[in-house]
Amino acid sequence: MLTGLIIGIIFRGFMATRWRIWAFENVRNVHELEARAIKAGLIRNQNRSWFFPEFRSSSDKAKLVELSKKFTQPDIFINDHTVANEVRVYFSKRKNYLVAGAAAGGGLAIGIAVILNNPQQYIFVTMLLIAAGLIAFTSLKKALNTTPRIIISDKGIETVNTPFYEWKDIYQEEVFTEQADRAIITYFTYASPNGYEKLAIGNDLTHSAQQIESALKLFRSRSDKAKPVTDEATLRP
Structure with missing residues (x-):
């Protein structure tokens, strides 16, 4: 068992580097890709680098240094016009x-x-x-509950526990999963001037955790005037 674990860690260390180079070479929005890859456990984050080492040759290091230039550019925002100006999340009947x-x-x-x-x-x-x-x-x-659990819109966020806040007053919004005793719980969180909201997201809602996370990114990008906005039609060849 110990030998298998060691071989698995070593193999993962080499393959993670290969995946990182391949993925970042073929993707424009590297910031979003890196965040999703860390959340999915494909690559390590800074807090767990000791458990998930990555082994790199001199050529690998040179490629990663070249690819690091992509991180100096902001991700391109592609507006999804099929999503309305507001997303309301309820308990699913x-x-x-x-x-x-x-x-x-x-x-x-x-x-x-x-x-x-x-x-x-x-x-x-x-x-x-x-x-x-x-x-x-x-x-x-x-x-039978008709009160929205979460409202995400172009203007801001409101939950069943917190009043409405505009995007300019919101920061650190995210959807993440954590271990609680023997259960794995997904949370919708964000910080505002009056505190930190942490709302559990179960499987009994009208929207999945992934859909809520996508809505967060979409509406945040819409409100962020500093990001370049590109419509889908302009990206087609």
């Missing part, structure tokens, strides 16, 4: 109705099956039905 139905129906079916097989298991069945009922109730409550 369909997903939560499905969870509620599955919890209620599954709990009832298992309870009946257990009782028919062993009538003495009424305590277990009672606890099972209570747990299933709580899950169903929570999901139904979410399905």
Whole structure:
């Protein structure tokens, strides 16, 4: 096991360098690429360089020095006109109705099956039905909730926990995943003059974490007048 781990780390170190050179040679928006690659675990970040070493020859180092010039240029913003001026994220009715139905129906079916097989298991069945009922109730409550969880627009951001802030007052906005005990939780976060918002993003929303992250980048780029704006039509040959 130890030998396999060492071989894997060494192999990854060489291949990560090859991927880094190949990817940055063929991509214009290197800042966005690097951020996504770090988040996906393809390349190391500064805090974990000791665990993910990258082995580079002299020619590799020379190529990376040449490619580093790309990082002196801002990424090109391509405006997506199919996205409206505002994105509203709600609890998904369909997903939560499905969870509620599955919890209620599954709990009832298992309870009946257990009782028919062993009538003495009424305590277990009672606890099972209570747990299933709580899950169903929570999901139904979410399905009937019509308050937006997140609103991202050309003007700024608002969440269910925080008031509206303009883009000029917002910084460090991102979507990231972290380990909490045995669970992996995805968060939508940003900082404002009045504090730091950290809202959990589950699988029960109308938009996925990736869609929310894309909306963040799109609306931030729209509001950032310093970035060059290029329409998709002008990039076509």
